[in-house]
Amino acid sequence: MLRAVALLFALGLLLHLTRAIRTTPAPAALSVASPLYGISDEKRQRIFQDLAADEPRARTESAKKFPGEPWSIEDERAAHERDRAREIAGNYKISVTQAYLILDEAIREHRLYMGKPLEGNVVPLKPRYR
Amino acid sequence: MKAPDTRRVSDRILSLFGLRLVLWLMVSSALIPHLLTHPFEVTDHYDEHYFYAHDDAARISIVDYHQIPAWNPYYCGGIPLAANPQDGSLAPDFWLRLIYGTGPGRRLAVLLFLLLGLEGTYQLARRHASSAPAAAAGAVIFAASGRFFFMLEFGWINMFGFQLLPWVVLGYENGFRSWRWRIVGGFALGWMLLAGGTYSTPYTVLVLAALTLYDTLRIVFRPALDPGDGIAWWRPIWSVVGVGFFTALFSAAKFLPMLAVVSQHPRTIHNTYSNNFIQLIGSLLTSHTENPEGIAAEGYVGLVVAALALLSLALKDRGAVRFMTMVGVFFALGMGDQGKTSLWTMVRNLPLYNQLRDPQRFTMIISFFLALATALALTALEDLPEKLAHSVVARFQAFRKRVVSTQLPLYVRVACGGVGALAVSALGYLACKLIVLDDRMHQTQFTQDAPLVAKQDFHQARGNRWDAQVWAPAGRGTLQCFEETSFTQSAALRGDLQKEEFSTDPATTVDRISWSPNRIDVHVHAPTETSITVNQNFAPGWSASVGTVTSADGEGELTVTAIPAGDHDVELRYDDRGLDFGIAISILTTLGAAALLALWLKKKIDAIRADVANADLSKKAQIESAMSISSPNVAAARGAEGATITATPEFSASGARTTAGSAAESLETPGKSASNAPDKLDSDKSGSAT
Numbered sequence: 001m002l003r004a005v006a007l008l009f010a011l012g013l014l015l016h017l018t019r020a021i022r023t024t025p026a027p028a029a030l031s032v033a034s035p036l037y038g039i040s041d042e043k044r045q046r047i048f049q050d051l052a053a054d055e056p057r058a059r060t061e062s063a064k065k066f067p068g069e070p071w072s073i074e075d076e077r078a079a080h081e082r083d084r085a086r087e088i089a090g091n092y093k094i095s096v097t098q099a100y101l102i103l104d105e106a107i108r109e110h111r112l113y114m115g116k117p118l119e120g121n122v123v124p125l126k127p128r129y130r
Numbered sequence: 131m132k133a134p135d136t137r138r139v140s141d142r143i144l145s146l147f148g149l150r151l152v153l154w155l156m157v158s159s160a161l162i163p164h165l166l167t168h169p170f171e172v173t174d175h176y177d178e179h180y181f182y183a184h185d186d187a188a189r190i191s192i193v194d195y196h197q198i199p200a201w202n203p204y205y206c207g208g209i210p211l212a213a214n215p216q217d218g219s220l221a222p223d224f225w226l227r228l229i230y231g232t233g234p235g236r237r238l239a240v241l242l243f244l245l246l247g248l249e250g251t252y253q254l255a256r257r258h259a260s261s262a263p264a265a266a267a268g269a270v271i272f273a274a275s276g277r278f279f280f281m282l283e284f285g286w287i288n289m290f291g292f293q294l295l296p297w298v299v300l301g302y303e304n305g306f307r308s309w310r311w312r313i314v315g316g317f318a319l320g321w322m323l324l325a326g327g328t329y330s331t332p333y334t335v336l337v338l339a340a341l342t343l344y345d346t347l348r349i350v351f352r353p354a355l356d357p358g359d360g361i362a363w364w365r366p367i368w369s370v371v372g373v374g375f376f377t378a379l380f381s382a383a384k385f386l387p388m389l390a391v392v393s394q395h396p397r398t399i400h401n402t403y404s405n406n407f408i409q410l411i412g413s414l415l416t417s418h419t420e421n422p423e424g425i426a427a428e429g430y431v432g433l434v435v436a437a438l439a440l441l442s443l444a445l446k447d448r449g450a451v452r453f454m455t456m457v458g459v460f461f462a463l464g465m466g467d468q469g470k471t472s473l474w475t476m477v478r479n480l481p482l483y484n485q486l487r488d489p490q491r492f493t494m495i496i497s498f499f500l501a502l503a504t505a506l507a508l509t510a511l512e513d514l515p516e517k518l519a520h521s522v523v524a525r526f527q528a529f530r531k532r533v534v535s536t537q538l539p540l541y542v543r544v545a546c547g548g549v550g551a552l553a554v555s556a557l558g559y560l561a562c563k564l565i566v567l568d569d570r571m572h573q574t575q576f577t578q579d580a581p582l583v584a585k586q587d588f589h590q591a592r593g594n595r596w597d598a599q600v601w602a603p604a605g606r607g608t609l610q611c612f613e614e615t616s617f618t619q620s621a622a623l624r625g626d627l628q629k630e631e632f633s634t635d636p637a638t639t640v641d642r643i644s645w646s647p648n649r650i651d652v653h654v655h656a657p658t659e660t661s662i663t664v665n666q667n668f669a670p671g672w673s674a675s676v677g678t679v680t681s682a683d684g685e686g687e688l689t690v691t692a693i694p695a696g697d698h699d700v701e702l703r704y705d706d707r708g709l710d711f712g713i714a715i716s717i718l719t720t721l722g723a724a725a726l727l728a729l730w731l732k733k734k735i736d737a738i739r740a741d742v743a744n745a746d747l748s749k750k751a752q753i754e755s756a757m758s759i760s761s762p763n764v765a766a767a768r769g770a771e772g773a774t775i776t777a778t779p780e781f782s783a784s785g786a787r788t789t790a791g792s793a794a795e796s797l798e799t800p801g802k803s804a805s806n807a808p809d810k811l812d813s814d815k816s817g818s819a820t
Contacts, residue, residue, distance in 0.1 A: 003146055003147065006152070007147060008148070009148060010151035013152055014155055017155055017159050017166055018166060020166060020167050020169065021167075021169045022230060024234070026580075027580050027582055028582075030582050030583065030584040032584055037584065074610060075595070075610070078595060079596055081594055082594055082596035085594070086578075089579075095580075095582055096579055097603075098582070100591075100593075100600050101604055103592075104589075104592070107625060108627070108628065119592070120624050120625050121592070121621075122623075124619040124620065125612070125617065127612055127613075
């Protein structure tokens with residue numbers, strides 16, 4: 001009897017402690033209808049311009065940091081992009097997912113920044129081992 | 131191996147599984163308060179993003195597309211999913227991701243592993259005759275040791291498989307005589323591998339190897355101390371082989387396809403890794419609060435634990451010597467490459483072990499054995515007051531030339547036990563508190579916003595591996611990626627295509643009919659024989675219903691050639707036969723083991739029922755017998771009042787004595803009910819220990 005009571009109490013506590021985990025609803029899905037991702041065309045264009053503005057500098061700095069290592073340069077550029085995406089997400093009060101999807105949309109549509117589209121491919125995986 | 135001593139009142143209290151579960155839940159929620167809130171947020175660390183992304187890819191394959199998680203098109207342009215050594219999508223804890231979603235499921239998996247680690251370490255410590263409070267302290271010390279929280283911050287849920295280590299060791303030790311425990315050990319080790327335990331599995335294999343060697347040598351070179359301990363020298367080897375056999379069966383779903391991957395794409399470690407003595411000691415004794423940099427605090431257990439573990443050596447206890455020997459062995463391994471004769475260098479010559487790095491991760495194993503040794507030391511401290519009191523009483527009785535009693539009066543023993551339990555609780559609390567207060571655990575780790583779902587057609591994106599978690603739920607694959615395993619990524623893949631399936635022949639049209647991770651259906655219209663390209667990596671598991679799947683030099687994109695002229699619906703499929711075969715073996719093994727355990731449980735329940743029925747019959751017979759004896763007494767007593775008074779109480783007193791005696795026995799006699807009391811699985815052990 002005592003065992004059953006203790007076990008029931010424990011199960012009750014387990015359910016109580018995990019309640020937030022089990023019952024918190026997932027964030028709402030992003031709209032893929034117009035306006036795409038719930039953000040107006042103009043705002044998406046501004047966000048893309050802001051994201052793209054960092055890329056030339058990121059590529060230059062990455063090449064300096066990892067001379068002769070193409071994958072590492074690409075990876076470092078991506079690290080710069082991550083920082084920029086988070087910063088812009090904060091500035092525009094959007095999620096990090098939205099920031100990346102706006103960049104993806106612009107790259108797919110070959111939108112121009114300073115007269116050129118952003119590079120659409122990456123250096124294949126070949127990590128440095130150091 | 132001694133049976134646990136359950137004469138202490140504290141042992142009886144904690145023998146209630148429900149009560150222990152309450153304790154473990156309180157400890158877990160105190161250790162990581164932020165774990166159980168805001169379930170969709172992720173930590174800031176890119177490793178968390180990597181593992182989250184892989185988990186989410188597998189969940190999407192299973193839940194959204196009803197497919198086996200064989201291929202991950204969302205990462206690197208497409209790589210094997212379940213066969214990836216670090217993937218955990220076939221582990222039992224992955225069900226939590228499937229039911230509650232990736233984020234909440236990962237948090238619940240951590241909680242599950244913590245609970246299993248706490249209970250497993252408790253059971254193991256109890257098996258080695260630790261008192262219940264001491265075993266509980268040992269459990270908290272291991273489950274809360276620094277590396278687990280280092281892992282949580284990094285999102286290494288796969289490494290939480292280390293919490294199953296005590297269950298593997300229990301399976302091995304109890305498996306000397308019990309095949310059921312070998313199954314338990316095999317299941318625990320198999321779970322580690324299925325969970326993507328790239329370190330927990332090989333490290334645990336080393337633990338088993340070291341324990342087997344130690345136990346075999348001990349049996350060969352040291353005679354058994356008591357009849358219950360006299361086992362044949364080959365038993366440890368037999369047990370470890372059994373655990374290994376069941377591990378292979380349970381984890382075949384991972385083991386078979388993963389072997390193919392690691393042999394085709396071996397991970398190359400170019401560097402040697404070494405830690406000096408001071409660094410390694412520092413990582414065990416210095417908390418993150420004191421030193422947030424370097425390897426410090428990665429295996430933090432604290433000074434009190436280390437001191438208590440060393441104290442255990444003074445007990446001249448075989449268990450303590452065994453545990454501390456293991457501490458020494460794994461400390462030597464943790465020091466890494468110290469020359470050709472160092473343990474780590476020799477281990478790295480073994481197949482697969484040459485793909486491991488960072489030997490300081492052995493601090494996990496060191497913490498485990500330190501926790502067990504600490505539990506023994508705490509037990510000795512708990513028993514000290516009673517031993518001292520008994521010694522004093524015995525000397526006094528000897529001085530008075532009286533018979534020296536074997537036991538102290540009950541009230542003295544209860545008082546001494548209380549003092550001992552309080553002392554060990556205070557000391558255990560101090561040891562655990564130092565770990566628990568390490569600020570790494572209390573930092574709000576889940577600071578980055580939740581990845582969002584966007585239901586749109588799949589495309590490869592240039593992507594970004596540093597935030598790998600955002601792509602799969604948004605229907606995108608990230609080409610920019612990092613993998614420990616050297617998968618081949620095609621240089622021709624692009625993240626700016628309008629169509630993911632296309633032909634370089636302008637006269638050919640390719641239209642997607644349906645898309646899923648393991649299967650792509652397209653309609654091809656071609657005036658002449660043609661080929662089509664899919665913007666994903668080639669892998670040997672791909673096949674097509676029309677034409678031939680190939681790739682330029684094996685490193686290009688996924689291409690289907692020799693498609694005849696005309697209109698065709700082409701089905702491209704990814705199949706991993708090793709995975710399919712392995713899943714079949716794993717499922718059959720699990721079902722077989724469950725059936726065997728169910729049969730065994732049924733037998734146990736039947737036996738208990740039979741015992742209860744026999745006991746009832748016996749009691750009834752005893753009462754009837756007593757009544758038949760007492761009746762003449764009563765009749766005789768009609769003439770002599772005093773006899774009646776004597777006869778009836780004689781029966782009552784006798785009955786009362788019997789009951790009180792058995793109760794006191796089960797409460798106080800060491801070892802007698804020990805094997806059954808601490809845990810429900812120990813009922814098997816009691817059978818095996820005789």
